[in-house]
Amino acid sequence: MSVQVKIPAVGESISSGIVSVWHKKSGEQVKKGDPLFTLETDKVSTEIVAEADGVLRTKANEGQEVKIGEVVAEIEESAAPAAADQKKEPAPPVAAAAERGQPESPRSSGATELSPAVRRIVEEEKLDASKISGTGKGGRITKGDALAAAQNRAAAGPEEMQATAVVETLEAVESLASPAKDGRVVRKRMSPLRRKIAQQLVMAQNTAAILTTFNECDMSEVQALRAYAQEQFTKKNGVKLGLMSFFVKATVEALKAVPVINGRIEGDDFIQNNFYDIGVAVGTERGLVVPVVRDADKKSFAELERDIADYAKKAREGKLKIEELQGGTFTISNGGVYGSLMATPILNPPQSGILGMHKIMERPIAVKGAVMVRPMMYLALSYDHRLIDGKEAVTFLIKVKEGIEKPKTLPIDF
Amino acid sequence: MGENMDKLDVIIIGSGPGGYVAAIRAGQLGLKTALIEKDKDLGGTCLNIGCIPSKALLTSSDHFVFAKKEAAKHGILLDNPRVDLSTMQKRKDKVVKALTGGVRQLMKTNKVMVLEGMGTITAPGKVSVKSSSGETQEIETKNIVIATGSVPIELPSAKFDGKTIVSSTEALCFEEAPKKFLVIGAGAIGLELGSVWNRLGSEVTILEFLPRIALGFDLELSNLLQRALTSQGIKFHLETKVTGVKVENGRAVATATKANETLTFEADRVLVSVGRRPFSEGLGAEKVGVEFDEKKRIKVDKHFRTNVKGIFAIGDVIAGPMLAHKAEDEGIACIENIAGKSGHVNYDAIPGIIYTNPELAGVGITEDQAKEKGMNVRVGKFPFRANGRALANEDVEGVVKFIADAKTDRILGAHILQHTASELIAEPASVIEFGGSSEDLGRTTHSHPTLSEAVKEAALAVEKRALHIMNR
Numbered sequence: 001m002s003v004q005v006k007i008p009a010v011g012e013s014i015s016s017g018i019v020s021v022w023h024k025k026s027g028e029q030v031k032k033g034d035p036l037f038t039l040e041t042d043k044v045s046t047e048i049v050a051e052a053d054g055v056l057r058t059k060a061n062e063g064q065e066v067k068i069g070e071v072v073a074e075i076e077e078s079a080a081p082a083a084a085d086q087k088k089e090p091a092p093p094v095a096a097a098a099e100r101g102q103p104e105s106p107r108s109s110g111a112t113e114l115s116p117a118v119r120r121i122v123e124e125e126k127l128d129a130s131k132i133s134g135t136g137k138g139g140r141i142t143k144g145d146a147l148a149a150a151q152n153r154a155a156a157g158p159e160e161m162q163a164t165a166v167v168e169t170l171e172a173v174e175s176l177a178s179p180a181k182d183g184r185v186v187r188k189r190m191s192p193l194r195r196k197i198a199q200q201l202v203m204a205q206n207t208a209a210i211l212t213t214f215n216e217c218d219m220s221e222v223q224a225l226r227a228y229a230q231e232q233f234t235k236k237n238g239v240k241l242g243l244m245s246f247f248v249k250a251t252v253e254a255l256k257a258v259p260v261i262n263g264r265i266e267g268d269d270f271i272q273n274n275f276y277d278i279g280v281a282v283g284t285e286r287g288l289v290v291p292v293v294r295d296a297d298k299k300s301f302a303e304l305e306r307d308i309a310d311y312a313k314k315a316r317e318g319k320l321k322i323e324e325l326q327g328g329t330f331t332i333s334n335g336g337v338y339g340s341l342m343a344t345p346i347l348n349p350p351q352s353g354i355l356g357m358h359k360i361m362e363r364p365i366a367v368k369g370a371v372m373v374r375p376m377m378y379l380a381l382s383y384d385h386r387l388i389d390g391k392e393a394v395t396f397l398i399k400v401k402e403g404i405e406k407p408k409t410l411p412i413d414f
Numbered sequence: 415m416g417e418n419m420d421k422l423d424v425i426i427i428g429s430g431p432g433g434y435v436a437a438i439r440a441g442q443l444g445l446k447t448a449l450i451e452k453d454k455d456l457g458g459t460c461l462n463i464g465c466i467p468s469k470a471l472l473t474s475s476d477h478f479v480f481a482k483k484e485a486a487k488h489g490i491l492l493d494n495p496r497v498d499l500s501t502m503q504k505r506k507d508k509v510v511k512a513l514t515g516g517v518r519q520l521m522k523t524n525k526v527m528v529l530e531g532m533g534t535i536t537a538p539g540k541v542s543v544k545s546s547s548g549e550t551q552e553i554e555t556k557n558i559v560i561a562t563g564s565v566p567i568e569l570p571s572a573k574f575d576g577k578t579i580v581s582s583t584e585a586l587c588f589e590e591a592p593k594k595f596l597v598i599g600a601g602a603i604g605l606e607l608g609s610v611w612n613r614l615g616s617e618v619t620i621l622e623f624l625p626r627i628a629l630g631f632d633l634e635l636s637n638l639l640q641r642a643l644t645s646q647g648i649k650f651h652l653e654t655k656v657t658g659v660k661v662e663n664g665r666a667v668a669t670a671t672k673a674n675e676t677l678t679f680e681a682d683r684v685l686v687s688v689g690r691r692p693f694s695e696g697l698g699a700e701k702v703g704v705e706f707d708e709k710k711r712i713k714v715d716k717h718f719r720t721n722v723k724g725i726f727a728i729g730d731v732i733a734g735p736m737l738a739h740k741a742e743d744e745g746i747a748c749i750e751n752i753a754g755k756s757g758h759v760n761y762d763a764i765p766g767i768i769y770t771n772p773e774l775a776g777v778g779i780t781e782d783q784a785k786e787k788g789m790n791v792r793v794g795k796f797p798f799r800a801n802g803r804a805l806a807n808e809d810v811e812g813v814v815k816f817i818a819d820a821k822t823d824r825i826l827g828a829h830i831l832q833h834t835a836s837e838l839i840a841e842p843a844s845v846i847e848f849g850g851s852s853e854d855l856g857r858t859t860h861s862h863p864t865l866s867e868a869v870k871e872a873a874l875a876v877e878k879r880a881l882h883i884m885n886r
Contacts, residue, residue, distance in 0.1 A: 144822025
């Protein structure tokens with residue numbers, strides 16, 4: 001008796017991933033709960049654990065792209081006593097990204113149930129049929145459903161297909177031209193995360209009318225306040241009082257003053273979000289991820305700092321869950337950590353605004369008629385001009401600036 | 415409990431295709447069921463005086479035309495083929511008997527009690543049955559299904575006399591082909607019976623009030639059909655309003671106006687086939703408060719419930735096309751609803767057919783309807799003259815047409831003009847029912863050589879990739 005190891009559904013809109021590393025070798029004895037391999041998808045990477053005791057027989061190679069529901073290994077339950085009550089199809093292994101009570105069971109024999117036109121579209125557009133909701137008789141997927149799914153995906157990344165085509169052409173030409181064995185050029189498939197990032201960014205550029213407005217803020221007050229409160233804050237909360245909590249708070253206050261920036265466009269409608277789920281961009285080795293701090297308006301400075309620290313840790317370890325990356329209403333990106341002095345961030349669709357923080361640099365500025373040297377930071381707000389006008393954008397940024405320059409106006413709770 | 419022992423679950427009034435099929439379904443679902451029929455034979459209009467006998471005559475007369483005009487093309491030489499009408503009529507009667515007898519057998523197998531007599535609703539849950547011998551019995555039931563069908567509409571200017579001015583019922587039973595046969599109304603019935611007697615030797619003239627024949631069918635294909643029938647010898651007068659029919663010495667003279675001109679038509683027989691009206695009165699339905707619409711059709715919701723609890727109605731007596739298969743499916747859905755299941759009829763996928771030669775069949779919307787509604791559609795057409803089997807059959811007249819949504823490619827309508835269109839239409843109807851696209855049909859393998867390949871080709875033509883014609 002053997003148990004199949006299938007690629008679990010790790011989150012909505014994820015249809016495939018890459019088996020990045022096998023933690024156990026084929027033929028090796030594994031125990032239930034042992035991590036078998038790391039699955040890297042375009043949003044998160046996650047460890048898949050064994051569902052049973054037995055001998056592992058792998059069926060997929062490292063680096064291989066696999067679809068949700070695909071069998072990548074079998075565990076032969078040689079003399080396992082529990083073999084009797086093991087079903088042939090085990091529940092999908094519990095992934096790090098646990099579903100919120102909605103296990104997405106991919107249709108067992110998807111391809112054969114599809115109508116000919118739907119089958120073609122699914123194959124050509126590389127759609128996951130199990131993710132398309134059918135409007136036909138008995139919930140079947142009609143061609144219209146498949147076309148809509150393809151279009152939605154295209155809207156989410158119109159460049160993808162084109163890009164693929166271009167890459168394929170290039171590949172063909174290049175392989176004819178030079179085998180490139182000298183190592184001067186190395187070709188490597190982009191990771192799903194990188195591809196997703198590429199797709200998202202281009203989509204954002206193509207969809208929104210992105211414009212950036214700048215301002216600068218004097219960090220003296222915040223720095224003074226942090227220095228003053230740091231020791232006690234750390235002792236009390238077990239986490240350092242960073243800069244981010246100030247910016248999150250200042251952002252929330254500014255969003256409250258200019259609510260449109262916290263909204264988004266959906267079709268011909270404007271959706272006003274009356275909650276403040278702020279995405280905080282975190283750089284990782286694999287690429288940038290943007291975990292979302294929920295209800296930032298209701299959280300204390302300590303809670304914000306803890307959330308952000310948690311996310312940063314998880315991001316580095318590749319343990320972020322899908323749902324932690326979804327549904328933000330606004331994003332803050334801090335290029336300053338790498339030393340950026342000024343940049344124009346790209347929107348994180350469907351959000352309408354992104355605040356860019358930058359390097360704090362001591363610069364001479366004029367204060368009350370005198371030249372002073374102050375720790376200054378340039379601020380950038382990229383916004384969707386379809387929805388937001390310059391006046392609103394500028395007002396927002398000034399609000400952020402004021403919050404940072406006069407932190408006492410923020411709801412300080414430490 | 416003793417009281418309920420005798421109580422039926424459902425009484426169905428009318429044993430046409432709607433009623434008897436409902437009875438079978440009720441029997442299958444274990445409902446205690448009774449079927450009431452006023453006539454001696456079961457099967458209603460369809461089996462006795464409608465679909466079935468007309469098809470028997472249509473096929474027989476079609477064979478005659480084949481023998482007379484087509485056989486020689488195949489190298490089959492027949493000397494002076496003639497018609498023995500009485501044998502033809504007897505065969506028709508035999509077909510009808512076999513079917514009505516079959517229905518009675520089916521009632522037995524499904525444990526449906528059959529009551530002969532006129533069923534009248536006396537109160538919700540109570541039906542009285544008056545037999546032909548005058549006895550009346552009252553039966554209690556939990557549910558009543560009215561499936562009483564329809565009857566031919568009479569023209570005030572041309573009242574039926576059963577001999578010279580007739581309805582379809584009599585026109586199926588002529589003992590000889592009338593020399594001159596006048597048909598009022600160019601719908602399915604008029605065109606079919608006009609065809610029958612035209613083939614059997616009558617001089618047939620069809621008058622139609624509208625500027626087209628076969629209302630409800632695709633206009634282009636209707637016009638093609640009119641052309642075909644004209645070449646077979648039928649004369650058409652469209653936009654012609656019949657003002658009166660006089661009968662003298664067994665011959666009729668009809669007067670009509672066409673563009674301010676007065677026309678007169680002499681005929682030995684006149685068929686009035688201007689439509690059918692629901693047979694909804696005299697059933698007691700109005701007495702128990704069942705609501706009707708302005709056309710005297712019984713009003714029902716989508717579960718076939720009337721406004722009176724426990725009273726349902728299906729088929730010709732409610733709104734919708736007066737078609738046997740529509741009634742059947744409503745009967746099934748209605749009974750399933752009564753039995754607590756979920757029955758449903760998709761009115762977008764009900765095919766309609768005129769059994770002329772060529773036959774005209776259609777399902778879903780027509781091209782002219784799509785245009786009228788300003789819908790964004792794509793049309794694919796394929797002529798049978800480019801189909802191998804049609805050529806081999808020496809039967810190339812006709813065309814297949816698909817109407818598909820321009821965006822989703824979903825098939826919205828399919829229309830076929832061909833000798834066997836009635837059989838070919840089933841495939842597009844099924845694809846429409848499943849929300850399929852023209853591409854779905856076009857990517858389905860069809861046997862070669864068959865006429866069904868023309869259906870596939872027309873589907874391919876929607877996306878301009880038909881194989882055996884130029885795609886324009």
